[in-house]
Amino acid sequence: MGKSFLIALFGLIVIVGSGFLWFLFNVSRKKRLLNKLLSMSKEKRFFWHQLQKEGFEIIAPDQIEKYNLTIDGKTKTFSLKADFIVRKKSSKYVAIYIPASDEKELLRLFFIYNYIFQTNGVIFYDETNRNYSIWQEE
Known part of the structure; x- marks a missing residue:
């Protein structure tokens, strides 16, 4: 050889x-x-199934991001939990399972989750109506 x-x-x-x-x-x-x-619980599995049916790919379930802030010279660590990080085509979203909320509360949550997780948008799942809405920047 x-x-x-x-x-x-x-x-x-x-x-x-x-x-x-x-x-x-x-x-x-x-x-x-x-x-x-x-x-996961039955409702969260249903949410996962709905996302998959719409063509979303689950990247990570139960994702936790830690964020450090300095307040009056003291460092504080905050953590934020997302139920799912999902992807559809080239866009990445945070999916959150929340009780029914008004639009003002959803807007506040949208800005927080979108900034902390650095995604293209946020998917809110309404557990009472069993539907979801996709919020994303233009």
């Missing part, structure tokens, strides 16, 4: 092996995501 044959064989092993590792990583990631989603 020549040197070139061994180099080609090694290259083939690296290419096939890396593809197999990539496949295993994606399968395990999807399995963890599905287990986490199935452990």
